[in-house]
Amino acid sequence: xxxxxxxxxxxxxxxxxxxxxxxxxxxxxxxxxxxxxxxxxxxxxxxxxxxxxxxxxxxxxxxxxxxxxxxxxxxxxxxxxxxxxxxxxxxxxxxxxxxxxxxxxxxxxxxxxxxxxxxxxxxxxxxxxxxxxxxxxxxxxxxxxxxxxxxxxxxxxxxxxxxxxxxxxxxxxxxxxxxxxxxxxxxxxxxxxxxxxxxxxxxxxxxxxxxxxxxxxxxxxxxxxxxxxxxxxxxxxxxxxxxxxxxxxxxxxxxxxxxxxxxxxxxxxxxxxxxxxxxxxxxxxxxxxxxxxxxxxxxxxxxxxxxxxxxxxxxxxxxxxxxxxxxxxxxxxxxxxxxxxxxxxxxxxxx
Amino acid sequence: xxxxxxxxxxxxxxxxxxxxxxxxxxxxxxxxxxxxxxxxxxxxxxxxxxxxxxxxxxxxxxxxxxxxxxxxxxxxxxxxxxxxxxxxxxxxxxxxxxxxxxxxxxxxxxxxxxxxxxxxxxxxxxxxxxxxxxxxxxxxxxxxxxxxxxxxxxxxxxxxxxxxxxxxxxxxxxxxxxxxxxxxxxxxxxxxxxxxxxxxxxxxxxxxxxxxxxxxxxxxxxxxxxxxxxxxxxxxxxxxxxxxxxxxxxxxxxxxxxxxxxxxxxxxxxxxxxxxxxxxxxxxxxxxxxxxxxxxxxxxxxxxxxxxxxxxxxxxxxxxxxxxxxxxxxxxxxxxxxxxxxxxxxxxxxxx
Numbered sequence: 001x002x003x004x005x006x007x008x009x010x011x012x013x014x015x016x017x018x019x020x021x022x023x024x025x026x027x028x029x030x031x032x033x034x035x036x037x038x039x040x041x042x043x044x045x046x047x048x049x050x051x052x053x054x055x056x057x058x059x060x061x062x063x064x065x066x067x068x069x070x071x072x073x074x075x076x077x078x079x080x081x082x083x084x085x086x087x088x089x090x091x092x093x094x095x096x097x098x099x100x101x102x103x104x105x106x107x108x109x110x111x112x113x114x115x116x117x118x119x120x121x122x123x124x125x126x127x128x129x130x131x132x133x134x135x136x137x138x139x140x141x142x143x144x145x146x147x148x149x150x151x152x153x154x155x156x157x158x159x160x161x162x163x164x165x166x167x168x169x170x171x172x173x174x175x176x177x178x179x180x181x182x183x184x185x186x187x188x189x190x191x192x193x194x195x196x197x198x199x200x201x202x203x204x205x206x207x208x209x210x211x212x213x214x215x216x217x218x219x220x221x222x223x224x225x226x227x228x229x230x231x232x233x234x235x236x237x238x239x240x241x242x243x244x245x246x247x248x249x250x251x252x253x254x255x256x257x258x259x260x261x262x263x264x265x266x267x268x269x270x271x272x273x274x275x276x277x278x279x280x281x282x283x284x285x286x287x288x289x290x291x292x293x294x295x296x297x298x299x300x301x302x303x304x305x306x307x308x309x310x311x312x313x314x315x316x317x318x319x320x321x322x323x324x325x326x327x328x329x330x331x332x333x334x335x336x337x338x339x340x341x342x343x344x345x346x347x348x349x350x351x
Numbered sequence: 352x353x354x355x356x357x358x359x360x361x362x363x364x365x366x367x368x369x370x371x372x373x374x375x376x377x378x379x380x381x382x383x384x385x386x387x388x389x390x391x392x393x394x395x396x397x398x399x400x401x402x403x404x405x406x407x408x409x410x411x412x413x414x415x416x417x418x419x420x421x422x423x424x425x426x427x428x429x430x431x432x433x434x435x436x437x438x439x440x441x442x443x444x445x446x447x448x449x450x451x452x453x454x455x456x457x458x459x460x461x462x463x464x465x466x467x468x469x470x471x472x473x474x475x476x477x478x479x480x481x482x483x484x485x486x487x488x489x490x491x492x493x494x495x496x497x498x499x500x501x502x503x504x505x506x507x508x509x510x511x512x513x514x515x516x517x518x519x520x521x522x523x524x525x526x527x528x529x530x531x532x533x534x535x536x537x538x539x540x541x542x543x544x545x546x547x548x549x550x551x552x553x554x555x556x557x558x559x560x561x562x563x564x565x566x567x568x569x570x571x572x573x574x575x576x577x578x579x580x581x582x583x584x585x586x587x588x589x590x591x592x593x594x595x596x597x598x599x600x601x602x603x604x605x606x607x608x609x610x611x612x613x614x615x616x617x618x619x620x621x622x623x624x625x626x627x628x629x630x631x632x633x634x635x636x637x638x639x640x641x642x643x644x645x646x647x648x649x650x651x652x653x654x655x656x657x658x659x660x661x662x663x664x665x666x667x668x669x670x671x672x673x674x675x676x677x678x679x680x681x682x683x684x685x686x687x688x689x690x691x692x693x694x695x696x697x698x699x700x701x702x703x
Contacts, residue, residue: 020588026547027544027545027546027547027548028545028546029542029543029544029545029546030541030542030543030546031540031541031542031543032540032541032542033538033539033540033541034538034539035536035537035538035539036537037535037537037538037539037571037573037701038573038575038700038701038702038703052677054536070654072703075578075656078661078702079575079576079661079702079703080576080578080656080659080661080701080702081578081702081703082580082651082654082656083580083654083698084654085653085654087599129590130700132694132698134698135546135594138546139584139694139696140694141584141692141694142547142692143690143692144690144692144696145549145550145689145690145691145692146547146548146549146550147547147549147562147588147677147692147693147694147695148546148547148691148693148694148695149545149547149548149565149675149694149695149697150545150546150548150694150695150696150697151541151543151546151567151696151697151698152541152696152697152698152699153539153541153698153699153700154698154699154700154702155539155700156701157701158703188663222664223574223585223663223665224573224574224575224664224665224666225574225575226574226575226664226702226703227703229703237663239662239663251628256626256627256628256632258623258626264632312443328543
């Protein structure tokens with residue numbers, strides 16, 4: 001009887017342990033879709049403001065998602081954010097309420113989470129939140145020698161509490177052409193702006209490509225509608241591609257081919273940009289050009305223009321060299337034949 | 352004596368009837384067209400008072416030598432009388448049909464009769480022929496919506512004798528187009544191939560061991576590209592049973608650390624697996640870009656950028672993939688334990 005009880009006990013024990021072992025070995029994929037992308041909010045101090053954030057998980061089975069709040073700042077000069085946990089003085093975290101911070105998320109079904117920011121009257125200028133969605137339980141330490149990988153998707157929320165002391169101010173830190181001389185387009189420019197005010201905003205403007213006094217092209221600055229945070233610098237890249245011929249990135253098997261330095265490999269396309277390589281109204285670029293930046297921002301009272309310019313050359317030197325070599329070759333061949341012809345004529349005259 | 356006629360009136364009538372019945376078919380009479388086996392006139396637009404082109408199709412039933420095709424439009428339609436505008440082609444005609452033989456630009460277009468005549472080649476019986484006529488300055492539909500408006504298609508010989516003829520009913524409606532509008536929302540799709548990652552073999556003082564790795568795939572229409580960060584709960588591999596931690600190696604200094612077999616260390620390596628087609632260029636952060644199977648970046652308790660995709664707008668991404676691999680080295684004196692593990696949080700977002 002004792003032996004039977006022991007056997008049953010061992011079996012029960014094994015059955016109890018089995019799910020733990022299986023849990024440790026099973027890995028669940030995570031697929032999170034969030035919308036919108038970084039979103040800008042404005043409000044007056046003391047006036048609540050809300051925004052809806054949509055999320056769905058498409059991992060193959062129902063799950064529970066949770067919402068957590070972080071903050072972000074600028075990282076580098078190209079619009080990349082950096083996430084931070086709440087710091088000691090970050091009372092603006094207390095202003096934020098979600099209508100649900102943990103919720104059931106059936107597979108492939110959109111869920112809407114309402115974020116409300118109850119700004120106090122003392123609120124002023126910019127606050128930068130990151131709303132992070134992740135699956136409940138993924139941050140729990142796994143059993144055995146298995147690492148837990150906790151995935152999350154963040155939606156950035158930029159809040160401007162419009163107070164009387166708000167100062168919108170930007171200066172041009174630099175306008176740089178990546179090269180002084182280009183053989184063929186694209187010509188690339190980096191417009192570096194510095195936010196010297198105390199609120200974020202989206203700068204707008206154009207880079208006009210001039211040849212002498214003639215305008216050749218007008219390129220949009222900040223097509224991506226990227227913000228510049230106060231106290232930070234941001235580089236807005238601008239490319240002038242409309243030339244014949246021009247370089248394009250090489251795409252192989254649906255991805256951009258990179259060289260050993262992780263730089264995109266380019267190829268020369270004998271057609272205007274967007275022509276699909278067809279020789280249609282070719283825009284041959286050569287000579288000295290000027291990129292003239294004209295940007296405008298609203299400082300709250302008026303539009304403030306800011307300007308800068310940089311010159312560069314487009315010299316298709318290999319094309320020139322080929323033409324010169326060709327002309328020289330034609331010249332020598334012609335001279336050779338002329339001399340031969342002359343000799344033949346002279347011979348005939350002598351006869 | 353009265354002589355009686357040898358031929359009765361009845362016989363005379365019968366004889367006349369016989370002669371007429373024999374001769375009647377020999378008497379010339381106007382030609383009478385036969386209906387096509389199939390015929391239709393399909394206009395490009397049904398909306399009232401709208402310029403349109405169309406397609407004319409017909410299947411001849413009568414054996415004859417065609418020289419013309421005559422299309423008569425309803426009297427409510429407006430026919431441009433410049434014949435040269437009525438150009439034709441036989442591209443994209445209905446399936447199963449044959450390009451109308453010898454069809455050319457119209458030779459005449461009359462109004463108010465609304466008759467347009469095209470030159471035709473000789474057609475084969477029981478073959479469906481089609482041609483399109485231009486929509487530029489040719490035909491305008493009726494001024495208001497109406498149904499059962501009569502049109503016709505007729506083939507004729509070069510001498511204008513009718514061969515086949517079919518009447519057709521056309522209709523107009525107030526609007527014939529549906530405006531389709533759609534919104535593409537701004538989205539960020541973050542996919543992690545699994546929520547666990549295991550060292551495939553036991554850690555060994557003689558060599559560096561790595562996990563199988565997990566991929567992060569990002570698809571987004573964010574114009575400014577995207578970024579991913581990672582942070583670690585304990586900056587090392589911890590064993591509860593041994594109460595011991597194999598600490599992460601090195602410091603965050605923008606360069607990966609290379610582990611040495613026999614010396615404890617733990618790093619996170621990030622590999623660029625796919626820089627998918629799209630506007631942005633994917634790059635792994637220098638700290639985590641281990642070039643060998645021994646190298647990786649220092650794990651931090653705060654979020655550190657591990658990879659980002661940036662570029663000129665629109666810097667979107669359509670399936671960029673990075674692979675996360677944890678690597679560890681132990682010393683001979685590292686305490687034994689079957690539960691050395693860690694929790695790494697990986698978060699992605701669109702750039703601002």
